[in-house]
Amino acid sequence: MKRSPRPHPEWVLMADAGIPFAIIARLNDIDAKYVRDYVRRRGEAIRGGPAPAPVLVHDRPVPRPVGYADTDRRWRARLTQLEAFLAEHHRRPHSPRNETDRGPGSEWALAHWLTTQRSKHGAGRLLAHRMNALDRVLPSWRVDDRTIENEAKWRLTLVEVLRFHQERGRCPASSRVADSPERVLADWLRNQRLGSQAGELGAERGAWLDRQVPCWRFPRSPGMRAMTCKLPLVSALSP
Numbered sequence: 001m002k003r004s005p006r007p008h009p010e011w012v013l014m015a016d017a018g019i020p021f022a023i024i025a026r027l028n029d030i031d032a033k034y035v036r037d038y039v040r041r042r043g044e045a046i047r048g049g050p051a052p053a054p055v056l057v058h059d060r061p062v063p064r065p066v067g068y069a070d071t072d073r074r075w076r077a078r079l080t081q082l083e084a085f086l087a088e089h090h091r092r093p094h095s096p097r098n099e100t101d102r103g104p105g106s107e108w109a110l111a112h113w114l115t116t117q118r119s120k121h122g123a124g125r126l127l128a129h130r131m132n133a134l135d136r137v138l139p140s141w142r143v144d145d146r147t148i149e150n151e152a153k154w155r156l157t158l159v160e161v162l163r164f165h166q167e168r169g170r171c172p173a174s175s176r177v178a179d180s181p182e183r184v185l186a187d188w189l190r191n192q193r194l195g196s197q198a199g200e201l202g203a204e205r206g207a208w209l210d211r212q213v214p215c216w217r218f219p220r221s222p223g224m225r226a227m228t229c230k231l232p233l234v235s236a237l238s239p
Helices: 009-016 021-028 032-046 073-089 107-122 128-137 145-168 181-197 203-212 233-237
Strands: none
Touching: 009 021, 009 032, 021 032, 073 107, 073 128, 107 128, 145 181, 145 203, 181 203
8 A cells, every 4th residue: 555645834835935945855855856846746735824924045035026015115105204304394293183285295194194103002013113213213203292282381381480480589379360370370380289299290290390499389378478499490491
């Protein structure tokens, strides 16, 4: 009874990966013609699922298949557009709601693309080499526009508090006038105190306030009207 030849699915996988029949034969101490005939005769029956990724044989790259899809091509194009935008405008792209130009390469499209990258990163679905490329082009890409705007607004309000203190020699106090500038600043300081008590004020912001406006933790009272914080205004611009 003639024994059926032993199956060698690994030969088919290696051949599909671009390894020459001669090398497969040498590794298995067998004739190269037999390996070639085996793969051609039994390959279709053994193959299953997608073909393996191309490998290097003796440091020689295997040519890319004709139908190979370069999934990074579009992504790299968007990154190049972002890099050009940053070089021209010296700022990150924004996406205002009333923007009419939303075509490929527009500022709105680039801002939307960055939002997509942040979403994928938050979900753990952004590839590592793409994260590294974004870090190179725009180190702050992980921070969204709203967070940056809120931080800028917070720091500008702190500057106004310091300017008020330099002019009046005291911290802002609540006024009977509903929308007076001083009352707006006093309410802002009160919100910082409430946030600190609730554990919702960041450590960095608390340190800034402690260093720049030591009186911020104490509510205004008649006995504290002479309290001063002799600190330079410019120090509010750096942590």
